[in-house]
Amino acid sequence: MLALSGATNAHVATSVGGAYTTEVCLSVADGTADCTHDASCGAGYQCLATISGTTNAHVADCDGVAPYATKVCCEVESGADCTPGVDTDLDGFNNDVECYLPTDPADDCTNDPGVHDAWPLDVNIDTFVTVVGDVLPYSGRIGAWGGPPPDAGWMQRLDLNMDNYITVVGDVLPFSGNIGASCT
Ligand SMILES: [Ca+2]
Ligand SMILES: [Ca+2]
Ligand SMILES: [Ca+2]
Ligand SMILES: [Ca+2]
Numbered sequence: 001m002l003a004l005s006g007a008t009n010a011h012v013a014t015s016v017g018g019a020y021t022t023e024v025c026l027s028v029a030d031g032t033a034d035c036t037h038d039a040s041c042g043a044g045y046q047c048l049a050t051i052s053g054t055t056n057a058h059v060a061d062c063d064g065v066a067p068y069a070t071k072v073c074c075e076v077e078s079g080a081d082c083t084p085g086v087d088t089d090l091d092g093f094n095n096d097v098e099c100y101l102p103t104d105p106a107d108d109c110t111n112d113p114g115v116h117d118a119w120p121l122d123v124n125i126d127t128f129v130t131v132v133g134d135v136l137p138y139s140g141r142i143g144a145w146g147g148p149p150p151d152a153g154w155m156q157r158l159d160l161n162m163d164n165y166i167t168v169v170g171d172v173l174p175f176s177g178n179i180g181a182s183c184t
Pocket of ligand 4: 159
């Protein structure tokens with residue numbers, strides 16, 4: 001992303017070299033990050049800082065108040081395959097829906113209960129589909145809209161048909177016939 005000349009009161013450069021030996025890096029858990037230095041950030045890129053030049057430079061934030069001319073633009077690409085109309089893991093939900101919720105589009109069951117969210121019907125991530133664990137979270141949220149701005153009851157994880165509303169027909173009905181099901 002950037003190189004610093006030291007740990008404090010440092011100048012910045014766009015690449016490591018000379019006095020600039022401390023790299024500023026961006027990492028993502030699942031995917032890749034790409035950063036550029038340009039006058040404006042392209043589609044999909046976010047401005048993380050602005051700098052006054054390519055070396056011996058000053059740095060500022062991106063809030064538009066006294067920015068420097070060059071923007072540090074970064075994009076994070078998910079490692080997940082979010083192709084619409086494809087259900088890679090055969091858990092009944094297409095990859096684009098799983099990326100939206102989000103659940104793991106490449107796995108039909110959690111590998112780490114409570115943490116790794118993989119099966120859209122297993123809302124509480126315990127490998128079982130139950131009324132108490134997975135349907136009860138909908139209570140009080142029916143009719144909620146995803147916005148902007150989102151309603152107070154909105155929870156994107158529950159919008160199984162990706163229509164930006166939490167409804168009985170679209171999002172609770174998929175549980176019918178699946179209560180008691182489990183995955184391994
Ligand atoms: Ca799937
Ligand atoms: Ca899945
Ligand atoms: Ca569950
Ligand atoms: Ca919905």
